[in-house]
Amino acid sequence: MKKVLISTLAYDGGKSGIANYIENVVKALSVNSSIELIVNEDEVKYFNNISENISFRIVPRFYAKPLFNVAWHLFVLPFMIKKDRYEWMFLPAGNRRLMCFYPIKTFVTMHDLSQFHVQNKYDRFRMIYIKKVIPFFLKSADKIFTVSENTANDMVTHYKMKRENLIVNYNGVNTEKFMPLHQWEKKVKPYILYVARIEHPGKNHLNLIKAYEKLDKIYKEKYDLYLVGSDWNGAEVVHKYANASSDSKRIKFLGYVENSALPKYYHNASLFVFPSFYEGFGIPILEAMASGVAVASSSTSSLPEVGGNAALYFDPESPVSISEVISTILGDSRCRENMSTLGLEQVKKFTWSKHIEILQNNV
Numbered sequence: 397m398k399k400v401l402i403s404t405l406a407y408d409g410g411k412s413g414i415a416n417y418i419e420n421v422v423k424a425l426s427v428n429s430s431i432e433l434i435v436n437e438d439e440v441k442y443f444n445n446i447s448e449n450i451s452f453r454i455v456p457r458f459y460a461k462p463l464f465n466v467a468w469h470l471f472v473l474p475f476m477i478k479k480d481r482y483e484w485m486f487l488p489a490g491n492r493r494l495m496c497f498y499p500i501k502t503f504v505t506m507h508d509l510s511q512f513h514v515q516n517k518y519d520r521f522r523m524i525y526i527k528k529v530i531p532f533f534l535k536s537a538d539k540i541f542t543v544s545e546n547t548a549n550d551m552v553t554h555y556k557m558k559r560e561n562l563i564v565n566y567n568g569v570n571t572e573k574f575m576p577l578h579q580w581e582k583k584v585k586p587y588i589l590y591v592a593r594i595e596h597p598g599k600n601h602l603n604l605i606k607a608y609e610k611l612d613k614i615y616k617e618k619y620d621l622y623l624v625g626s627d628w629n630g631a632e633v634v635h636k637y638a639n640a641s642s643d644s645k646r647i648k649f650l651g652y653v654e655n656s657a658l659p660k661y662y663h664n665a666s667l668f669v670f671p672s673f674y675e676g677f678g679i680p681i682l683e684a685m686a687s688g689v690a691v692a693s694s695s696t697s698s699l700p701e702v703g704g705n706a707a708l709y710f711d712p713e714s715p716v717s718i719s720e721v722i723s724t725i726l727g728d729s730r731c732r733e734n735m736s737t738l739g740l741e742q743v744k745k746f747t748w749s750k751h752i753e754i755l756q757n758n759v
Contacts, residue, residue, distance in 0.1 A: 508676025576688025596630030685739030
């Protein structure tokens with residue numbers, strides 16, 4: 397049996413949304429396919445126990461450095477691929493890693509072009525790579541998938557691609573892992589939850605903290621603010637503001653939480669808030685909904701497309717708007733119950749099995 401070749405060299409040690417995507421796609425695809433993963437030697441451990449249908453092409457840890465990683469992926473990897481060994485190849489993070497040519501049938505997933513919408517998200521060198529290098533090499537791929545209509549529209553606008561050449565393939569959510577079971581003991585004070593790497597300004601932690609500060613005293617005394625995610629670019633700005641806040645003792649930075657431990661944080665949350673300025677999809681919204689938790693979200697980018705009528709939306713630029721929506725939900729138990737019911741229905745629209753079916757139907 398010929399294999400599917402997949403590059404995981406944008407995995408980020410499991411600490412990003414794209415890592416979440418890669419892990420779930422590999423797991424779902426390996427059920428009925430033989431897969432060879434191109435993986436950094438330090439990250440093999442994340443894929444070892446997923447399936448017996450997975451083998452590895454291991455890259456030395458030296459290539460984990462972004463510049464070497466990009467260069468190797470672009471200009472070395474294409475010459476190492478044996479055409480008769482693989483049925484097709486999948487690049488699950490086209491907005492990060494592409495090749496200068498494609499020796500076999502190659503599918504690419506594009507997640508977002510948030511860099512065009514969030515000022516100072518990346519440095520000048522990376523923006524050149526995003527604006528010039530990626531669109532140049534992307535156009536030669538056999539199939540290009542986007543995780544939302546919003547990202548497809550951005551590809552047309554910023555990369556001048558034809559809409560008919562893009563296939564929208566929504567992400568899924570693992571409902572075996574995230575579910576509204578009452579198995580978690582609520583031994584902690586009630587809290588508001590946000591799951592995202594601490595990246596400033598893109599993930600908008602600062603406005604969320606400012607919104608929390610604006611909540612009525614009764615809410616702040618009852619609910620802490622939990623921020624789950626590893627430090628990323630600009631994290632020091634967020635920590636500095638939070639440490640100086642009069643509510644600093646109620647603002648909890650939990651750092652990176654292993655995937656196996658995430659469900660309990662969702663399930664125990666009284667409210668999930670997603671204030672990100674711009675997202676290609678927003679998997680944490682679905683994880684919260686699948687856990688039976690009410691969701692308040694930014695009204696920008698793909699997020700209303702994903703959350704539908706199951707979430708309440710706010711202007712992420714306005715701490716007042718964020719605070720008002722949070723107060724509305726926390727102050728009305730019936731509202732929370734209704735949102736929980738709507739959320740459980742909404743997540744049924746997004747499954748990894750559907751995602752894999754669309755990929756395989758295009759082979």
